[in-house]
Amino acid sequence: MKAVYVTSFEQPSCRLEVRDNVPKPEVGPDTVLVKIKAAGINSIDKRIMGGQFFHLPVKPPFTPGLDGAGVVVEVGSDVTRFKPQDRVYAHSKKMGHFAEYVSLREVEVRHLPTEISFEQGAVLAIPYLTAYRAIVNRGKAKKGETILIHGASGPVGLACCQIARSLDLRVLGTASTAEGQQLVKENGADLVFNHKSPDHITQILDASDGKGVDLIVETNSSLNLQGDIKMSAKGGRILVIGNGPGQLQGSLAGLMPKEINIVGVGLVSATQDNHNEAYTFIESGVKAGSLVPVVGRQYDLDDTTEAIENLGKPKTTLGKPIIAMS
Structure with a gap:
């Protein structure tokens, strides 16, 4: 072979x-x-x-x-x-x-x-297991909450959009290209923002009527954490699935007044029971048409x-x- x-x-x-x-x-x-x-x-x-x-x-x-x-x-x-x-x-x-x-x-x-298809099957495991672990296992998402998904046009981001939508969350996403923004909208996001825009944090806060978002899926915490703290609602959860290059920028003092939780997410820590729970959810969503790799x-x-x-x-x-x- x-x-x-x-x-x-x-x-x-x-x-x-x-x-x-x-x-x-x-x-x-x-x-x-x-x-x-x-x-x-x-x-x-x-x-x-x-x-x-x-x-x-x-x-x-x-x-x-x-x-x-x-x-x-x-x-x-x-x-x-x-x-x-x-x-x-x-x-x-x-x-x-x-x-x-x-x-x-x-x-x-x-x-x-x-x-x-087989091609879609190759998309199914890592992205959707990661998305489920972030939103459900670690984020404890509740119906009606607002979630912000960074890098939403990538594989994990799109899986997050679809899963969040199927759980009746309000879905906000970020993507830097017009093609990416359109793809994110097509996969369940209510609103999409260009994270390269200098005022995207203000735009996202305005979209939440100034309250901030309940959950944030973060792919580059070393760069974005300060912005995430600003955008988080009281009791918000920042779900870190990626760190990116470089050192953490700025202070964490903003966590305290809003009692924000920074939550690490890693498939390497998931048990087989965690995987089985996620697979059952994912396969049910695929069969129902709500999850489309x-x-x-x-x-x-x-x-x-x-x-x-x-x-x-x-x-x-x-x-x-x-x-x-x-």
């Missing part, structure tokens, strides 16, 4: 290698062998490939890729939930999805809803280096990029 390997933690052009004639993974008693049709590309992949995500300690060489979708080709003797030809999607901390085949523990695999740019396996280098670049963050297998 063909598979991508991280060969070193050096520069992107040096560290990725696509290898042919790699042996297929072996199937153990409790594992499922999946032929990958599409693999998800997540922002965290760049940090993992650079050796900068210490919660998943790996050493080269290894095959990256945290999630994907495909078809079951073989199951272990103890597997009861799957059979060959089943359509599935999956998320695994052991990675391995940037390959034509991957062996996964049965508990890591889910049946792919018939309503969506948005596929971004598609790459071939041979273009993985380009795909990783493009993460975060303007006009490459509309939806979730994927690797589509031939």
Whole structure:
């Protein structure tokens, strides 16, 4: 089979290698062998490939890729939930999805809803699990509250928009391009703001009648936290799913008078029960049509280096990029 390997933690052009004639993974008693049709590309992949995500300690060489979708080709003797030809999607901390085949523990695999394609299935796991954990598990969102989603045109942002809308929240989003703003509106946002506009904080406060927003999904807390504090309502929750480069700017004194909570969000801390709860919600939403994964740019396996280098670049963050297998 063909598979991508991280060969070193050096520069992107040096560290990725696509290898042919790699042996297929072996199937153990409790594992499922999946032929990958599409693999998800997540922002965290760049940090993992650079050796900068210490919660998943790996050493080269290894095959990256945290999630994907495909078809079951073989199951272990103890597997009861799957059979060959089943359509599935999956998320695994052991990675391995940037390959034509991957062996996964049965508990890591889910049946792919018939309503969506393999390409959409590759969008489903990491973004929607993250969004659910942020809004529901950690944010404790309540019907009628207002949520602000930074970077709402990206994969996690769009998942947040859709989940928030399905929970009857008032949804505000930010995006820096006209295309991104339109996409955010199409995926459930009531109002969208350009976070590059110098007065976007005032605009958002005006949209909340000066009360501020109840929840904020934050992707770059080191840069935006001061603005988040200004925009938060009393008792607001700032849900940090990303930090970004640089050091924290400014003072945290504004937290105290409004008793704002800064809440860390990380899938690495979620239990299997947390995942099962989220998957049940996500799959129900997909079947109902309220959650519709948005596929971004598609790459071939041979273009993985380009795909990783493009993460975060303007006009490459509309939806979730994927690797589509031939």
